[in-house]
Amino acid sequence: MSCLSFAILSGEKNFVQNLCASSFHVVILATGSEYNHSSSLSHSVCGKSLNLIASSEIPCSFCDKGTHFDVIMNLRILSIQDIVNACAIETINVIIKDVGDxxxxxxxxxxxxxxxxxxxxxxxxxxxxxxxxxxxxxxxxxxxxxxxxxxxxxxxxxxxxxxxxxxxxxxxxxxxxxxxxxxxxxxxxxxxxxxxxxxxxxCFVHQLQLALVAVAKKNIPITNFFRVVGNVINTVGASSKRCDLLREKQLDFIVEALEKCDILSGRGLNQETTLQRSGETRWSSYYNSLVSLLAIFSFVLDVLAVIVEDESCSCDRRSDATNLLELIRRFDFTFNLQLMRSVLGISNKLSKALQRKDQDIVNAMQLVRLCKR
Structure with missing residues (x-):
């Protein structure tokens, strides 16, 4: 099957303006095909017939020796959606051919x-x-x-x-x-x-996630704990202003720690952390939510304190932030945070193992028995 390559025909000098245009002139280059100067090619994209007129044949230096491309000019203007649909059709055809019988x-x-x-x-x-x-x-x-x-x-x-x-x-x-x-x-x-x-x-991983959620809801203190965690994440991440404030707190801490040589610098280190919401059907979402909260716990306290002191916020929001600030400072909250992070960390390893493409059922059951211990 021939591959389709798309190039932008520019009639303007400013390439950026061409990219921002609502529609594009497109050249379709079909590999492995030869057309005469007088021949025409009819190609259908999403039900639209395009009359493509071949103008000249030029060699392609970056392909195999002897491979030629026909430069097809004078095309109808195609929208971005037409290009995406054409690529999708070609991609799916390759997949169906790979499936075969x-x-x-x-x-x-x-x-x-x-x-x-x-x-x-x-x-x-x-x-x-x-x-x-x-x-x-x-x-x-x-x-x-x-x-x-x-x-x-x-x-x-x-x-x-x-x-x-x-x-x-x-x-x-x-x-x-x-x-x-x-x-x-x-x-x-x-x-x-x-x-x-x-x-x-x-799906085994989905079943594991549902089982963890069901067990957690059977324990009233843990249910209340996750409700507080959700409220904290919703309050801190309720606006872009608060998210920016959270980022500024992290940045100030990293800069100060680097100046004091308290932390190491290097590629992949000191990355920005955001609060992640949990969901009943998203694998490892509860674990990831707790890990993100632990990583920036002190900055979350600072943001909640700012909300409490911010007179531009409504009384209800300031009251909610005050209550959350008191709740997450309690010993039982921090204890449950560390406890559930450790418990869910064990099942998280099993969840990741079950998602591996090369996993087999025998090895999966062995991992389940190890987690039960």
Missing amino acids: SIFSILVDESCDVSMKEQMSIILRYVDNSRHANERLIGIEHITSTTALSLKAAIDKVFSRYNLSISRLRGQGYDGASNMQGKFNGLKTLILKESPCAFYIH
Whole structure:
């Protein structure tokens, strides 16, 4: 399959202005093809026919000897979206060709984007001719509903588009939502009716995260602790002004410590740290949230103190900051912070190991037994 290369035809002297333009003149260079001076090439991008007229043939010094490119001029103006779609089509064609007639599995997840549109991502997992397991994204489909029937229809549409047979489907992986893994009407069940060999597997790391969250919620003090942590992160990161203040506190500390030779300088050292929010379905999110809070705990105290003294803030915000400042200074909060960081650190190692591409089930179960000890 020929590769597509894109170059910008500039009729202006100012290249920056051309980059900022809403549309571009594009040259499509097709490798391995030869066109006569009088010939024309018709190329379809996203349903739009482009009449490309070849003007001259020039050698390419950076390619293999004898390879020539046809410089195609006088193109219609293409938008950035056309270029992206063309690249996506070529990329997916390579993926489908790599899959060939082999069996494969699918990984599906759905979520809302920033414009509040429901979208579903579809990933193929397969073993290539070199016996390497690959995971490749083949599409993000807009869906009007998150019901199992709607998701199944979207998957069928993608399979039909790329000539993928559901009879070659051997596995399916989703999250734990009822519309996904429902026993009677879930997406898992609908696919199993058509392909009984498409076994469903709930991600081990996702199960581990859900188990940790469920256990943590059974303990009232720990539940209250994580609620305070969430409130602290939301309060400090509520505005760009507070985030900038947090960065300034870190920078002042690093500069002063470097001057006193209290810390080492070097590549990758003394990086800026931000507070990370936790989520029930994001792997290791609780652990990462606690680690980030511990790393800049003193700076968080300073920012909360500034909010308390800031008369421009509303009384409610100043009151919330005062309460949070008192809570996180208590012994039970700092004790729970260190305790949960250590406990979640153990499971975090297991979580990272389960995400490795070269991990096998036997080794994974051994790691689970080690964590239980």
